[in-house]
Amino acid sequence: MSDSPQISGFQVRPVVVPLNPPLRTASGVMAKAPLVLVDISTNAGVTGSAYIFTYTPCGPAGRGRSAQEPAAAA
Numbered sequence: 001m002s003d004s005p006q007i008s009g010f011q012v013r014p015v016v017v018p019l020n021p022p023l024r025t026a027s028g029v030m031a032k033a034p035l036v037l038v039d040i041s042t043n044a045g046v047t048g049s050a051y052i053f054t055y056t057p058c059g060p061a062g063r064g065r066s067a068q069e070p071a072a073a074a
Contacts, residue, residue: 005042013037 016032023030036052 005044005046008041008043010038010040 014034014036016034019031019033023033034054034056036054038050038052039047040049041047
């Protein structure tokens with residue numbers, strides 16, 4: 001048996017965050033940032049958090065679903 005922490009759960013949430021001021025790039029102005037928020041918990045009570053920046057609003061929904069699919073299979 002290992003004393004190393006084990007992943008006990010995770011949560012994936014797609015969100016769209018307003019940017020103030022908007023991000024201006026060569027391709028245009030981005031007033032909102034589509035993100036995927038990820039939280040991973042361990043049996044030791046430690047939770048790690050991360051985010052993924054996507055460039056299109058349709059990105060987070062697909063990325064959120066694909067990130068959750070392995071959990072359903074586990």
